[in-house]
Amino acid sequence: MRLAKSVKFREEKFGGVLFETRSEKVFTLNPTAAAVVREIQAGRPEHEIASALNGRFDAGDGVIEKEVEAFIAALRQRGLMDE
C-alpha cells in the first residue's frame, strides 16, 4: 500500500497537503491525517498504522482503528492510493 504515483505529500503547519497532479486537485490534511499519511509513506502496513498512532492519541477502544480505516478508505475512493 502506498500513495499513488501522481500524488505528492507535503507537511504544513496545519498538517499537510496531498496534491493529485493528474487532476490537479489539492487535499488539505489535518494533523492526524498527515500522521497517517506519514505512516503510509514510511511503508507501514495498513493494519499496523492505528497501533503505531495509538500512543499519540486519546481515544476509546477501537476508535483509532475505525477512523484510520475510514480515512484510508476515503483516500482509496478518491484515487489517491496504489495497492
Added chain:
Amino acid sequence: MNDRSAGTAKPQADSAPAASSDDLAAPLYVAWQITNECNLACLHCIEESGPGKAFPDELGEAEVFRVLDQLVEQDVPYVSFSGGEPMVHPQFFAMVERACANGRQLKIETNGHYLDAKTCERLRALGVKAVQVSLDGASRNTFNRMRVLGEFNTAVDGTKNLRAAGVPIEINFSPTRFNIREIGAAVDLAYELGAYSFYTGRTMYTGNAVKTWRIVAPSEEEYAEFFDVLRAKADEYRGRMRVHFHEMGLLEELRYRLQHPAALLIVLPNGLVKLINALPFVCGDLRTQSLAEIWSNFRNAWHDPRVARFIDDLAVDPRGTSALHKWVYV
C-alpha cells in the same frame, strides 16, 4: 480521535476549498515559461512567442539550475515547463533530468513538433509526469491555419510517439472562430491518441490575439454551442478521459482568484514571477530574490489595491488584458 500535540480531530482530507495560499509554506505549483523562443508563430499565442522571440535577458544556465535547486529545497511538488516552446531551450533535457531526479512531478507543455520516438522514450525514462500537446483542431486545415509554421501531422505523430513510449498525454485546445466547430472531433481525436486529459477554455485577448482578434475571436453563440458539446463529451468520456473546460469568463475567474489565490507561481523566461498569467503584476525576480522571499511577497501582493482595481477596470473595458506584457511590480 484526538491528536494530543495539535488538539485536532479525526483524520480528514478536504478538497474544497484547498488550504489558502496564505497558510502554505511554499507554492504547490510552479508554471515556468522557460523560454519565449518558439518554432511556431500561432495566431492566438498569449506570450507573443515565435522564431527569434526569446527575451534578450532570459535566465542563463547557472541561474536556471539555481531555480531548480530552490524548487527542491522548498519541496514544490508540481512543476511545468512551457514557453514559447520549451523543447527548444538549450538546457531542456538537463532541466528535465534535474527536476525529475529530485521527485518533482513535471509536466511539459509543447506544440508537439519535437516528439520523435527517441525523444519520447527519453522523456519516459526521465520520469516526466505528463506531456501536454497543443492540438487546436481536428484537421490539418484548421490546425495549420492557426499554428503558423506548424504542421498538424507532425503534432499528431509526436503524440502517437508519446503513447508508444508510455508517456502520459494531455491535450490542450484553444478555440477560435475557425476551429471551434471541430471541438467534438478534437475531443474524440484526443481520446484516440491516448490522452488521459483534455483541456480547453476561452481564448484570451492578449499577446498575438490582440492583433488577430477580428479573425480569431469566437462569438458568444459559438461559445455557447462549444460548451454544450464539451458537457456532452465530458459525460461520454467519463471514467476514460477527463474533459476539463473553463466555462467561466476571465473576469469571473479573476474575481474568484482575488479571494482565493491559487498556490501557483508563474515564472517568466527572465526569472520574473507573475501573480497569475491573466494579470500584468510581477511579485518577484528569481535573479535577485529567493523563491521563499517571492512566495512571501506573492501572498501580500494579491492584497495590493492595484490588483483589485485592475480587475474592476476589466469589467468596464475587457481590452485591459491587451497590456499583460507591460509588467507592473507589486
